[in-house]
Amino acid sequence: GENVEQHPSTLSVQEGDSAVIKCTYSDSASNYFPWYKQELGKRPQLIIDIRSNVGEKKDQRIAVTLNKTAKHFSLHITETQPEDSAVYFCAENAGGTSYGKLTFGQGTILTVHP
Amino acid sequence: GAGVSQSPSNKVTEKGKDVELRCDPISGHTALYWYRQSLGQGLEFLIYFQGNSAPDKSGLPSDRFSAERTGGSVSTLTIQRTQQEDSAVYLCASSWTSGGSLSYEQYFGPGTRLTVT
Numbered sequence: 001g002e003n004v005e006q007h008p009s010t011l012s013v014q015e016g017d018s019a020v021i022k023c024t025y026s027d028s029a030s031n032y033f034p035w036y037k038q039e040l041g042k043r044p045q046l047i048i049d050i051r052s053n054v055g056e057k058k059d060q061r062i063a064v065t066l067n068k069t070a071k072h073f074s075l076h077i078t079e080t081q082p083e084d085s086a087v088y089f090c091a092e093n094a095g096g097t098s099y100g101k102l103t104f105g106q107g108t109i110l111t112v113h114p
Numbered sequence: 115g116a117g118v119s120q121s122p123s124n125k126v127t128e129k130g131k132d133v134e135l136r137c138d139p140i141s142g143h144t145a146l147y148w149y150r151q152s153l154g155q156g157l158e159f160l161i162y163f164q165g166n167s168a169p170d171k172s173g174l175p176s177d178r179f180s181a182e183r184t185g186g187s188v189s190t191l192t193i194q195r196t197q198q199e200d201s202a203v204y205l206c207a208s209s210w211t212s213g214g215s216l217s218y219e220q221y222f223g224p225g226t227r228l229t230v231t
Contacts, residue, residue: 006156032218043118043205043222044157051218089156093218100145100162100170100209102220107156 003027006090006105014113019080021108023090024072032093033066033073034102039086048075080112116140118223120206126229127196135191135226139208146189147207147220148181157205163189165211196230203227 003026013019023033034049050057050064050073057064061080066073077084087109091102119138127133139146148160159173163183174180178196183189193200207220 034219036222043224046219046221049219091157100147100164101159101173102147102149102157103159104149104156107154 004090004092004103004105006108008108009106010109010111012111012113013080015080015082017080019075019077019084019110019112021075021088021090021110022072023074023092023105024070025092025103026071027092027094028071029094030071030092033064034091034093035062035064035075036089036091036104037086038089038107044089077110080110082112082114085110085112118206118208118221120204120223120226122226123224124227124229126231129198129230130195132192132194133196133228135193135204135228137189137191137206137223139187139189139206140210140221142210143208143221144186144211145209146183147209148189148191149205149207151203151205151225153202160191160204193228196228198230201228201230 004023006023031052035047036044037047038044048059048062048064050066061078063076087107089107090105093102121136144165146163149157150160151157161181162170178194181191203225205225206223209217209220
């Protein structure tokens with residue numbers, strides 16, 4: 001079945017530094033890779049996603065890269081700010097008969113120190 | 115417009131009791147999903163509804179769990195004979211369809227925190 005490994009489990013950075021979170025997946029049919037941000041006690045919010053036909057996507061300070069050959073994708077946050085502190089989850093959607101099903105990583109607790 | 119809503123926000127129940135959790139998806143969204151999030155863990159897929167198709171129940175952990183979606187909108191997740199290991203946050207999400215194609219993007223509700231004592 002599908003499996004998503006996410007690292008690191010915790011990440012602490014100084015304000016202004018960059019943060020990188022990596023995920024690996026096992027299903028070669030996976031074709032959609034979203035990242036969600038979840039603040040304490042709140043709902044997960046989609047912050048960026050990438051499809052399998054694209055290698056990189058950027059949105060202001062956030063970028064996602066995908067390496068389909070190696071089956072891994074990464075979230076990059078530049079110029080981090082204290083409000084970036086949250087739990088970040090990667091996920092993958094294999095499509096086909098599993099179209100609606102997102103398989104999530106275990107999450108990364110990001111702390112940005114002022 | 116209004117986002118996905120869920121009720122109740124918190125539910126405390128005794129072991130062995132049945133509970134019902136409700137989800138109101140974003141108006142017009144045809145797909146609805148249920149996930150479970152245990153403390154400090156990622157989200158675990160439970161069940162998925164899309165239009166009039168048979169739901170994908172592959173994530174339900176036991177036959178004590180069931181869900182229905184009435185009129186293609188509101189959904190209810192029912193847990194019978196609750197156990198302490200059922201304690202978690204239950205999240206609902208929905209997706210839209212455009213031109214006959216389902217969007218991959220899922221929008222989440224605030225969740226229901228279930229505590230089984």
